[in-house]
Amino acid sequence: MSDFTQKLQNLIQQVGISSFKALSRNADVSEYQVLRLRQGKIEQMRLDVLLKLSKALQIPLSELLSTFLESDIEYQAPPNPQEIADLKREYERSQLQLQQQREILQQEFQQSSLQLLEPLLLQWPTAAQKARDNPELAAVKIVPLVQKPLEKLLQAWGIEAIAPVGSEIPYDPQLQQLKEGTAQPGEIVKVTHAGYIQGARLLYRATVSLVEKL
The missing domain is CATH 1.10.260.40 (lambda repressor-like DNA-binding domains)
Known part of the structure; x- marks a missing residue:
């Protein structure tokens, strides 16, 4: 060799x-x-x-x-120069094809995302306007407009919440971030903000707070 x-x-x-x-x-x-x-x-x-x-x-x-x-x-x-020119043209064609493929994939991604978010896109502006017109409108009636499309989108992408907000779970510093103070692994903490994983990959750590001991 x-x-x-x-x-x-x-x-x-x-x-x-x-x-x-x-x-x-x-x-x-x-x-x-x-x-x-x-x-x-x-x-x-x-x-x-x-x-x-x-x-x-x-x-x-x-x-x-x-x-x-x-x-x-x-x-x-x-x-010879002709072979070099041919190689360069072939490279330019391959680069153009790659760019076109990226654009097609991006369009397909946007289209599939829009289909999942369609209920939110169509209903949210109306719901928001009703909330402005009637400040006493219960927020719980509006939450599903956001929650359901978001859940479908996360499910389609294979993204899962680490734990529900408000739940009390054992502290795991690999998956959770304390708002303040310190805690030992396994100590019970309360989830204040959601965290997410995608398969084996951690996207965002959940924010947790210490549980007051009686």
């Missing part, structure tokens, strides 16, 4: 990059991709990765290819 470590070392020194790890950061590519370049596996690397590396090393793509396509036995000539 060819080893181009010294060649790459010389290139990063020329542009003031301190290490291969720093090169991966500057080029926004993984350290594994830098390792593949050092091992002479450039033919197996994606074009977008090679373009990022050539930019970080401040050399043309053609020079990067000619440097790291060289074998131990014989020199391999770099691609």
